[in-house]
Amino acid sequence: MEESTVNKRPPLRRSAPVETENDGIIEGRNAVIEALRAGVTIDKIFLLKGDTDATLGHIASTAREQGIVVVDADRRKLDGMSRTHSHQGVIAQCAVREYASVDDILAAAREKGEPPLIVVCDELSDPHNLGAVIRTADAAGAHGVIIPKRRSAGLTAVVAKTSAGAVAHVPVARVPNLTALLKELKEEGIWVFGTAAEGTTSLYEADLKGPTAIVIGSEGEGMSRLVAETCDFTVSIPMFGKINSLNASAAAAVLLYEAVRQRRSV
Incomplete structure (x- = not known):
């Protein structure tokens, strides 16, 4: 069998123009136009x-023709992001590597002869949380992470740093519609488990041994209504202290390692 490119992920990109700082910011009209022309992997473009x-x-x-998210931003937002203080009304935020496809993630599981174990992040806007989720996904042997195209942190330099380099090893796919994506995964025979404080299934009653997608909700609101309704099960993590919830990356770690425990005991 020909070796898949899933296990040969490209290194962190180095093709951005010299105006790119360590945090992946490109600013100024000419610099952004050149980045678009050169095919630099851009996560989002912020326009005045x-x-x-x-x-x-x-x-x-x-940018829209290339499928890049374009965000309208006020001057204060742009000024806060700017490193040169001459952004000229436009700032691009680069991805540190190219996104995978969902098919790449499923292929990775098939090549290993394992039931898929996928993390789906529902609008995690904090790059530190997303980076921590990717790091844990790598440690637990998950086959990939899926994020929405909008209202989510992307593969920025902050995410890469927080992941401790795991972005170079874990395929991350980005999709326009999470609800549609979950329905497609279910058609592939994957069970979808969403995390929720009021979940109807206890963590230790959830069967995570088979093909599994674990959905992690946003930091403030949890899973969106449509995403929650699409899940096969909503899973609650037992809480015994004064605080009634874990942050998103901690919740992901708990479910991923429960899946690891169950799979290793089969």
């Missing part, structure tokens, strides 16, 4: 809200 300049309009249309 209300500016009708033709150059910014060209940047926005080119």
Whole structure:
């Protein structure tokens, strides 16, 4: 069998223009246009809200054609992100590596002869949490992580640093619609377990030995309604102290290692 590219992930990208700082920021009109032309993997582009300049309009249309998320931002937001203090109304946030596809993740499980173990992050906006989830996914042997295209942290330099380099080893896919994605996973025979404080299944009653997708909700609101309704099971983690919840990355770690425990005991 020909060796899959899943296990040959590219290294952290080094193709961004020199204007890219260590945090993956490219700012200024010419620098962003050049990055788009060069095919640099860009996570999001932030444009000054209300500016009708033709150059910014060209940047926005080119970015959308390439499937890049374009976000309207006020001047305060851009000024806060800027490193050069001359952003000219546009800042691009680069991804440190290219995104995988969902098929890549499923192929990785097949090649290892293992039932899929996938983490799905529902709008985790904190890059430190996403990085920690990716790090734990690598440690637990999960086959990949899936995030939504919007309202989520991406594969930024902060995520890479927090993951302790795990982004170089764990396939991360980005999809436009999580609800549709979960339905597709279910059609592939994967059981979907969502984490929720009011979950109807206790952690230690959940059967995570088979093909499994674990859904982790956002830091503040948990899973969105449609995502929660699409899950096969909602799982609650027993809490015995004064605090009634764990943060997203801690919850992911608990469920992933319960899956590891169950699979190793088979």
